[in-house]
Structures are given as structure tokens and as C-alpha cells.
Amino acid sequence: MATDMLKKVPVREQDAKVRATNFEEVCLGYNKEEAMSEAERCLNCKNARCIEGCPVSINIPGFIQAVKGDDLKAAADIIAESSALPAVCGRVCPQESQCEGKCVRGIKGEPVSIGKLERFVADTAREMGIKPEVKAEKKGKKVAVIGSGPSGLTCAGDLAKLGYDVTIFEALHKAGGVLVYGIPEFRLPKEKVVAPEVANVEALGVKIETDVVIGKSTTIDSLLEDEGFDAVYIASGAGLPRFMNIPVEQALGVYSANEFLTRNNLMKAYRDDYDTPIARGKKVVVVGGGNVAMDAARTALRLGAEVHVVYRRSEAELPARVEEVHHAKEEGIIFDLLQNPVEILEDENGWVRGIRIIKMELGEPDESGRRSPVEIPGSEYEIECDTVIMSLGTSPNPLISSTTKGLETNRRKCIVADEANGATSKEKVYAGGDAVTGAATVILAMGAGRAAAKGIDEYLTKNS
Amino acid sequence: MFKIRKSEMLCENICKQIIEAPRIAKTCEPGQFVIVRADETAERVPLTISDYDREEGTVTITTQIIGASSYKLAQFKTGEFIADITGPLGQPSEFCNEPIEEVKKRKYLFVGGGLGTAPVYPQVKWCKEHGVDFDVVIGCKTKDLLIMEEEYVAVAGEHYHLTTDDGSYKHKGMVTSVMEELIAAGNHYDVCVAIGPMIMMKFAAKTALDAGIHTIVSMNPIMVDGTGMCGACRLVVDGEVKFACVDGPEFDASKVDFDGAMKRMSLYKTEEGRAYLAMKEGYTHHGGCGQCDT
Numbered sequence: 068m069a070t071d072m073l074k075k076v077p078v079r080e081q082d083a084k085v086r087a088t089n090f091e092e093v094c095l096g097y098n099k100e101e102a103m104s105e106a107e108r109c110l111n112c113k114n115a116r117c118i119e120g121c122p123v124s125i126n127i128p129g130f131i132q133a134v135k136g137d138d139l140k141a142a143a144d145i146i147a148e149s150s151a152l153p154a155v156c157g158r159v160c161p162q163e164s165q166c167e168g169k170c171v172r173g174i175k176g177e178p179v180s181i182g183k184l185e186r187f188v189a190d191t192a193r194e195m196g197i198k199p200e201v202k203a204e205k206k207g208k209k210v211a212v213i214g215s216g217p218s219g220l221t222c223a224g225d226l227a228k229l230g231y232d233v234t235i236f237e238a239l240h241k242a243g244g245v246l247v248y249g250i251p252e253f254r255l256p257k258e259k260v261v262a263p264e265v266a267n268v269e270a271l272g273v274k275i276e277t278d279v280v281i282g283k284s285t286t287i288d289s290l291l292e293d294e295g296f297d298a299v300y301i302a303s304g305a306g307l308p309r310f311m312n313i314p315v316e317q318a319l320g321v322y323s324a325n326e327f328l329t330r331n332n333l334m335k336a337y338r339d340d341y342d343t344p345i346a347r348g349k350k351v352v353v354v355g356g357g358n359v360a361m362d363a364a365r366t367a368l369r370l371g372a373e374v375h376v377v378y379r380r381s382e383a384e385l386p387a388r389v390e391e392v393h394h395a396k397e398e399g400i401i402f403d404l405l406q407n408p409v410e411i412l413e414d415e416n417g418w419v420r421g422i423r424i425i426k427m428e429l430g431e432p433d434e435s436g437r438r439s440p441v442e443i444p445g446s447e448y449e450i451e452c453d454t455v456i457m458s459l460g461t462s463p464n465p466l467i468s469s470t471t472k473g474l475e476t477n478r479r480k481c482i483v484a485d486e487a488n489g490a491t492s493k494e495k496v497y498a499g500g501d502a503v504t505g506a507a508t509v510i511l512a513m514g515a516g517r518a519a520a521k522g523i524d525e526y527l528t529k530n531s
Numbered sequence: 532m533f534k535i536r537k538s539e540m541l542c543e544n545i546c547k548q549i550i551e552a553p554r555i556a557k558t559c560e561p562g563q564f565v566i567v568r569a570d571e572t573a574e575r576v577p578l579t580i581s582d583y584d585r586e587e588g589t590v591t592i593t594t595q596i597i598g599a600s601s602y603k604l605a606q607f608k609t610g611e612f613i614a615d616i617t618g619p620l621g622q623p624s625e626f627c628n629e630p631i632e633e634v635k636k637r638k639y640l641f642v643g644g645g646l647g648t649a650p651v652y653p654q655v656k657w658c659k660e661h662g663v664d665f666d667v668v669i670g671c672k673t674k675d676l677l678i679m680e681e682e683y684v685a686v687a688g689e690h691y692h693l694t695t696d697d698g699s700y701k702h703k704g705m706v707t708s709v710m711e712e713l714i715a716a717g718n719h720y721d722v723c724v725a726i727g728p729m730i731m732m733k734f735a736a737k738t739a740l741d742a743g744i745h746t747i748v749s750m751n752p753i754m755v756d757g758t759g760m761c762g763a764c765r766l767v768v769d770g771e772v773k774f775a776c777v778d779g780p781e782f783d784a785s786k787v788d789f790d791g792a793m794k795r796m797s798l799y800k801t802e803e804g805r806a807y808l809a810m811k812e813g814y815t816h817h818g819g820c821g822q823c824d825t
Contacts, residue, residue, distance in 0.1 A: 238758045240568055240575070240615040248756070278617040280758050284554045308762035310772060317772075317791050323762035329755050334574065341572045342599045343755075417794040464759040466777065 073176030076105040078183050083397040087368055090252045090337060093394055094158070097180075099137075102187040106135040109179045112171055117181060120169035122514030123221075125149040127166055127181055134184060143192035146185060147199045151224035151268055152217060152513065154193065154260045155246055157186025160510045161388045193263050198270055203230035208527050211236060211296040213281045213467065216244020217509045218302035218500030220268050221516030222489075222523075227271035229524050234296075236279040241333065244304055245509070248333035249325070251362050253369070254391075257332070282466030287474075291495055298495045298523045301482060302516060305501035306464035310457055311354070315411040320346060320419035324355070324363040324458035331366050348372045348454030352422050354408055355458030356380070359506075361391040363456045364400050374400050375450060379407040379427050379440040405429070405440065409447065411455060421451045461506050471496070481505055488522025489515060497523055532612040536589055539609075541678040544596045545646060546605035547581070553588035555580075555618045561653040562624030562749065562781050566757040567592060568615040569607060574600040577754045577764075579650035579726070579780070580619060590616070593649035593678070620757050621780045624654055624724070625747065631661060637721035639665040640713070640744065642706050642735045644727025648678050650749060651726050652686075659686050666690045666718065668709045670731070674700035706731065707738045714742050721745065725784065729793045736784035746784035750775045752795055766792050 079095040080086075086093050097105065109131040117127040126145050133142035146153045162168070162182040170178030208231055212223045215237040223233045241247050246261045255261060269275060281287060281303070290296045308323030310316055327345070330336040334343035351367040353360050356378035368374045376395070378385060381404050385392055396402070405427045412421040426446035429438040463480040475483045475492035482491060482498040489497035499515025501507055536549040555565060564579045582591035596602045607613055626634045639658060643651035648669050658665045667687045671677050673695055683691045694702035694709050702709055706727075714720070723739035723746040725732050732748045739746040755761040757776045764775040769786035773779065 238617065239756060240617070248760070278615050279554060280617060280620065283619055283758075284558060284617070304760070307759050307774060307777070310762075310765070312772070317765070317767060317795065319794060326755055326761035326763045329761045334755065335572075342603070343574045464777070466759060 072108055073172075075108075075177045075180040075183075076101050078180070083394075083399075086253065087398040090369055092256050093253050094183075096190060097183050097187045099187075099191075102134055102184055103137065105180050105184060106131045108172060109135070110171055116169035116171065117166040117179075120165040120167075121149075122165065122510045123149045123517050125166075125185075130188060131179065131181070131184055134188060139188065139191050139195065140197055142188045143197050146188060149517075150513065151199075151221050152246075152264045152509075153185050154189035154264055155217065155255060156510055156513070157182050157184075157189055158255050158260070159250060159508075161508060163389055165510065190260075199224075199267055203228055205232070206230040206527070206531075208232065208297045208531070209234070209295055210523060210527075211287075211290045211294075211299045212302060213287070213299065214238075214244055214302040214304055214500070214502075215242035215265070215275055216302060216304055216500065216512065217246060218512035218516040219244065219300065220265065221513040222300045222302060222499070222520045223273045223516075224268045224271055225517055225520035226523060227268070227273045229520070231524075231527075233272070234274045234276060236281055237275060237277045238280040238303075239333065240277050242275045242277060244302075248329045249359065249362070251328065251332055251366050253365065254362065280466065282470040287467065287471045287496060297527055298497065300489065300516070300519050300523060301467060301491075301496065301498035301502055302500040302512070303464060303467055303502045305461040305506040307462050308457065309459040309462055311408060311459065313408055313410055315413050316457075318411050318413040318419045318455075319417050320348070320453055321411060321455045321457065324353070324359045324456050325461070327363050327456050328359070328366065331370075337366075337370060345370065346454060348452070350452040351375070351454040351456060352377055352408075352450055352452045353456045353458055354378075355460075356385040356387060357458060357460070358387045358391055358508075360456075360458035361387045361395050363458055365395055365398060367454065367456065368398055368400060372454070375403050375452070376400055377403045377406050377408060377422075377424060377450075379405065380437065381405055381429060384437050403450070407440065407442070408455075412449065419453055419455055421449045422455055423447055423449050461501075463502065463505070467502070479505065484515075484519075485522070486515075487518060488525065489519025490522055490526075495526070532614060533616045534612050535607055535609055536587075537609050538605075538607055538611075540605070541593070542676050545676070545678055546594045546596070547591060547649075547678075548594070548604075548607065549582075549589050549591050550613065550616055551588055552590050552616050552618075555590050555616065556583050556585050556588045559583050559590060559619035560623030560627045561657045562627065562650075563619035563621050564650075564751075564757075564780060565590065565592065565616050565618035566620060566754070567604060567613060567617075569600060569604040570614050573603055573614070574598075575615075575755060575757065576600050576604065577620070577751065577757055577776075579749065579751070581649035581652055582656075583653065590618075592616075593646065595646040617757065620776055622778070624657075624781060626663070626722075627657070634661070634663055637663070638719060639663060640710065640718075640720040640723040640739065641665060641667045642670075642710060642723065642725040642727070642739075643667070644670045644706055644725075644731035644735070645672070645676070647725075647727030647731070647749075648683075651724065652679060652682060654724060655683070656686050666692065666713060666720070668692045668694065668706050668713070670694045670696070670706035670709070670727075672696045705734070707734050710735065710738045722747065724749075724781075729789060732784070733789040733793075736787075736789075740785055747781050748784045748787060749780045750782060750787065750792060751780060752792060766795065
């Protein structure tokens with residue numbers, strides 16, 4: 068195959084018009100020829116900067132060389148050394164700001180398509196029935212992991228590989244956390260991709276108990292004192308959705324993105340054979356510019372709506388992954404940038420009938436380094452709509468911090484934990500992921516899970 | 532999967548199920564709720580715990596059939612298994628976390644309407660067990676819809692006051708009329724706890740608040756996860772957005788925006804009702820026919 072070495076081998080996608088009406092996966096991934104051809108582009112740098120860019124330090128040139136040599140088993144094993152969820156990460160990591168952002172090829176031309184190659188390896192390994200190998204002498208120690216999202220699964224998988232007896236406690240009825248309730252099917256297929264990755268973690272010997280809300284069904288203190296756990300890792304996720312506190316925000320048809328996505332992803336409201344309802348809007352306004360906002364917007368579009376994303380800064384500041392914004396635009400999402408809602412308008416029955424918006428301009432950079440938006444006086448106008456989805460981030464869930472003695476939280480109410488090893492202010496208790504950082508990415512949460520597994524192992528080894 | 536120890540219909544549209552859920556039974560308190568999912572395709576339904584037995588490891592849920600998922604749940608028989616029950620969720624009733632000497636100094640007025648009869652029961656039972664003074668007012672539309680009479684007679688005796696809207700049994704009238712009579716008769720109450728349909732709570736609260744009684748109501752808004760993640764159950768209390776699942780479900784009635792909460796309750800009514808009809812009568816009620824006024 069003749070390849071332009073400066074460009075990525077293009078990846079096949081569902082046509083934008085077609086996919087805007089279904090929940091099938093958007094990106095179809097590489098086939099073997101495409102993957103091997105893309106793998107040729109890797110320079111196999113000695114001092115591989117891509118590895119530094121990866122929060123879990125996957126040996127990227129290593130697995131790509133294995134792909135080049137058509138040794139899928141070796142490629143899968145190399146990735147498995149560092150990541151328990153490669154089929155997930157290949158799909159949802161912000162590679163452009165991590166591994167691919169550091170790729171030397173990217174200096175002159177496009178970086179190697181590391182994410183798509185990782186996905187290819189993970190998907191192919193799954194199809195070939197390659198399973199992670201379990202081998203470790205039992206340590207005879209029990210660790211509880213709170214939450215079965217990316218951070219919890221990673222930590223549990225790492226600890227199981229080291230020989231610990233690990234139980235994950237999940238509040239919802241299904242394991243996977245944000246991979247199941249948050250990220251939509253068209254970006255991360257649940258049965259095809261998430262379920263097998265969870266099964267792989269279980270295959271390492273990890274037990275998953277669903278329907279247990281730590282802080283309610285039982286407490287961390289009780290797990291340590293009464294149930295014989297030697298350590299606990301808290302990976303309970305981000306928490307309560309934020310709202311804008313603008314007038315009439317309680318109108319019918321105003322959702323948090325979490326609710327909208329949970330109804331659709333976890334409860335499968337888009338399918339006729341599930342009972343959970345979802346109001347299918349005709350015209351939907353999504354407020355916010357992150358990945359969650361893109362997910363909500365593209366879900367509403369697939370449910371049949373005209374969708375506007377209202378974001379108060381400009382396109383350059385959109386926190387969402389470039390690929391998500393690109394896909395959203397292709398599918399017909401309308402971006403109303405440098406605009407901000409000031410009021411929601413309701414009809415006589417209390418339903419949303421519109422939203423009043425004010426235009427913004429960029430002023431001086433704020434503490435995040437981004438230029439802060441400033442209202443333009445007199446620029447207000449109304450958008451007619453029947454649904455508003457607020458995607459403004461989250462504030463921490465108090466269930467665990469309020470029921471665990473001696474667990475320190477910061478002023479934002481996030482659990483305080485050492486980045487290097489996950490240690491909290493309470494002995495035997497470790498924490499990581501969104502519960503510590505506030506809403507962030509899947510891969511950062513995985514990185515924290517990995518660091519905490521190391522921290523827990525060191526602690527339990529020292530105290531045995 | 533969780534086993535149903537016993538399932539029975541208490542009246543035409545209210546079902547009681549005793550479920551084996553040892554973790555929940557061990558830690559639950561009056562005032563808390565669970566989320567139940569009957570099977571793989573069912574909704575997550577929030578239900579207040581209406582009794583529990585720590586030794587047996589069981590909790591009791593009482594469900595009114597109003598939508599597809601509650602209808603489905605009620606079809607599960609003794610010995611069968613439901614997919615999920617999660618909890619206990621929400622905050623326990625105020626008195627659970629107060630010094631018992633303080634609680635004992637007070638007299639409580641419990642008011643339950645319709646299905647609200649069930650969640651009031653563990654609170655009444657708790658007070659009885661802890662020697663706290665109380666009266667209970669239970670109201671229902673008509674005699675055929677009355678539930679848990681035996682249990683209440685056993686735990687409350689002469690302090691149990693029953694009324695039916697149509698006068699088909701015992702007192703005739705709304706719960707508020709009984710409340711007014713009790714207050715007029717010189718009974719002094721320090722705290723009123725009212726649980727039932729939103730409209731009943733609104734008026735029961737007004738009656739109690741007008742008499743200067745500190746009043747608590749249990750809000751049961753739409754929920755999805757029930758653990759503080761989705762925000763569906765938000766309501767305005769004292770001008771602030773609260774989440775019933777983590778901050779509630781019980782709130783100070785003087786600070787609750789009942790009208791706003793009732794508005795939010797209507798959100799899925801028609802769609803859920805349609806799904807129920809579809810289940811009962813086949814897939815005929817899919818909306819959009821132009822025949823219904825909704």
C-alpha cells in the first residue's frame with residue numbers, strides 16, 4: 068500500500084448522515100492491513116516521548132513494533148502490562164494531548180495514530196480470544212475497591228495481578244461506572260467493548276458486588292473493621308451535577324447531562340424494549356463545551372432533535388476532544404460559541420419553551436490560563452427550544468466523605484490523596500480518579516488507579 | 532438477584548413484598564428508601580422502606596401500580612427473584628440521629644395518605660419501641676384501598692385514627708380534618724411527619740404549620756440513580772437546589788416548594804402511563820395518534 072508517511076492512514080467511519088440517526092459506533096477502526104500500514108509510520112524512537120505522554124506509561128513503540136511484525140498476541144501482552152482497558156482507551160483517551168501530542172512524527176506532519184492502533188490490538192485480541200494471564204501467588208490479603216469505573220477497574224486489576232483478594236463495590240446495577248452510564252454507545256459500545264473489558268478484570272479473580280452504596284449500605288470503617296478488608300481504594304467518581312442557578316432552571320425539560328445520558332446509556336431509554344422513558348426534544352440546547360456536552364448533544368441528535376451547543380468561550384477553548392467536536396459538527400450539531408444563557412423561558416404548563424442568551428467576548432486570561440469570557444451588554448436574544456441540557460461539570464458526592472472518620476477533603480470537597488500513591492489522610496484508605504480530582508478523563512482516572520495499586524501494595528507489603 | 536420472601540396484594544393496586552437484602556436490612560433506618568429494578572429492562576424505581584427485619588435480613592417494600600415498572604414489579608411472586616435492590620438511600624428520619632432523651636420529650640403527629648401509609652409505619656414503630664409519644668392519622672380514598680390496618684392497630688392502638696375520603700369506613704373526610712379535630716381537642720404536638728401524595732402533603736403541612744407544629748414531609752420525586760449522580764430528583768428547598776436522594780428524602784415542610792415539586796412530578800406521567808397501558812393491553816398506546824389530548 069502506498070502511504071504518505073506524513074499522514075495517518077485514514078480510519079473508516081460511518082457516514083455522518085447515516086450515523087446521525089443511529090446509535091451504532093461512529094468510528095469503525097482499522098483492519099489488519101490499515102493497522103500494519105500505520106504501524107510502519109512509527110519511528111520506534113529510543114527515547115520514546117509518547118510513553119511520557121501516556122498517564123499509564125504503555126510501551127507504545129513496543130506494541131506498535133509487534134503490530135508491524137503481525138504478532139497480535141505480543142502486542143496485546145505489552146499493552147496489558149500497563150492497561151486493563153485498552154479497547155476503552157483506544158476509543159476515549161484524548162490522544163492529541165497525550166501520546167500522540169508528543170509523537171515526533173507530529174512535528175512535521177501527523178503523529179502516529181496510536182489510539183486507533185491500540186484499539187485495533189484490543190479489539191483483535193478480544194476477537195481472537197486472547198485473555199490476560201493470571202498468575203500470582205495469593206497474598207492472603209483483602210482489598211476493597213469502591214466504584215467500578217475506569218479507576219476502580221484498573222486498581223482492582225493491578226492488585227489482583229499482584230495476588231490480592233479484591234472486591235469491587237458498585238452502587239449501580241451494572242459494573243463500568245462512567246463507561247456504562249456516561250459515555251454513549253456510539254462512542255463506546257457497551258456489550259461489545261465495555262462488558263468484555265470488565266469480564267477481563269473479573270477473569271483476574273476480582274469479585275464485583277453491584278447494588279452496594281458505600282456510605283449507605285455499609286461504610287468504609289465497617290469494611291475495614293467488620294468485613295476484614297486490609298485496605299480500601301475509593302474511586303467513587305465525580306458526583307452531583309452543577310446547575311447555573313439562573314431563573315426558571317426548574318422548568319420541565321431541563322436536565323443535567325448526567326441524567327440525560329444515564330437514562331439513555333445505562334437505562335437504554337433509546338430502545339423500545341426498555342421501560343425507562345426519555346423526553347425526545349425537537350429542539351435541544353446543550354449548555355457547556357466538554358466531552359460530556361458533546362456526548363449529550365450527539366445523543367439528543369440521534370433521538371431526533373435539532374441540537375445547539377451553547378458555550379461561553381470560543382472554539383479554541385472548547386474542552387472537548389478535537390475528534391468529538393469534529394464528529395459533532397459533521398453530524399449537524401450547531402455551535403453557538405461565545406454565548407451564555409441568562410434565563411430559561413417556560414410555557415404556561417411549566418415546560419421549557421426557550422432560553423435567553425447573552426453574547427460574550429474574550430477578555431483577560433483567568434486562573435486556568437484561558438481567556439475569560441465577558442458579557443456584551445445589550446446583546447441578549449432568545450433561542451426557541453423544548454429541552455435544555457446542562458453540562459457544567461459536577462461537585463463531589465458527599466456519601467463517602469461524610470461517613471468516613473478522619474478522611475480529609477479539600478475546599479472543593481474532593482478527597483485529598485497523594486498523587487504518587489493514592490494515600491489519604493486515613494490509614495489503609497486510598498483514593499483516586501474523579502473523587503479526588505473532580506471530573507477529568509478516563510485515562511487520568513486509570514493512572515490514579517494504577518498509582519494507588521502500587522501504593523496499596525507497598526503499604527500492605529510493609530505491614531505484613 | 533434478590534429473593535422475594537413474600538409477595539402479596541394489599542388492595543387492588545398496592546403490592547407488598549418482603550425481600551431478602553441483608554446489607555440493607557442491617558443498616559437501614561426509618562425514613563430511608565431503596566431503588567428497585569425488577570428485571571433487566573425495568574426502570575430504577577425509588578421506594579420508601581416500609582418495614583425491615585435485621586435478624587431475618589429482609590426489607591419490605593410497598594408499591595403502588597402507577598406505571599410499567601411498578602406493574603412489572605408487582606407481578607413477581609413469592610419465591611421469585613428481582614434483579615436489583617439498592618440502599619438504604621437518603622437520610623434517616625431526624626429523630627434517628629437525635630439524643631433519645633430529647634426525642635422522648637416530644638409528641639409526634641404522623642400523617643399518612645394512600646401509599647404514604649406504608650413509609651410512615653417504620654417511623655411509628657420506631658417511636659413505639661423507643662417509648663416516644665405519638666398519634667397517627669391515616670387516610671385513604673375508600674375502604675377497599677385501605678392498607679396495613681392490622682399492623683397499625685397493633686403498634687398504635689387508640690392512637691391510630693383512620694379516615695376515608697368517602698366515609699365508607701370509620702371517619703369521613705381528608706386527613707386534614709382529623710388533624711384539625713385532634714389539635715382542637717387540645718392535643719399538643721411538637722413535630723408532624725406527613726407522607727403521601729404531594730397534594731396531601733401540601734395541605735397536611737399547611738394544617739400543621741398553621742398550628743405552629745414543626746413539620747417534616749418525605750419527597751418522592753423522579754429519580755434515576757438515587758445515589759447523587761444524575762440530578763433528576765432536584766427540588767428547591769429554602770430557595771436552594773437540593774437533591775432528594777442525598778439531602779432528603781425528608782425535608783422541613785415550611786421550606787419546600789410544593790408547587791414546583793408537583794410540576795416536576797408530571798414530567799413523565801403520560802409516557803409512563805402509556806407504557807403501562809401498552810403492557811396491559813398490547814402495543815396500542817404509542818402516542819401521536821391525535822386521539823388523546825396529551
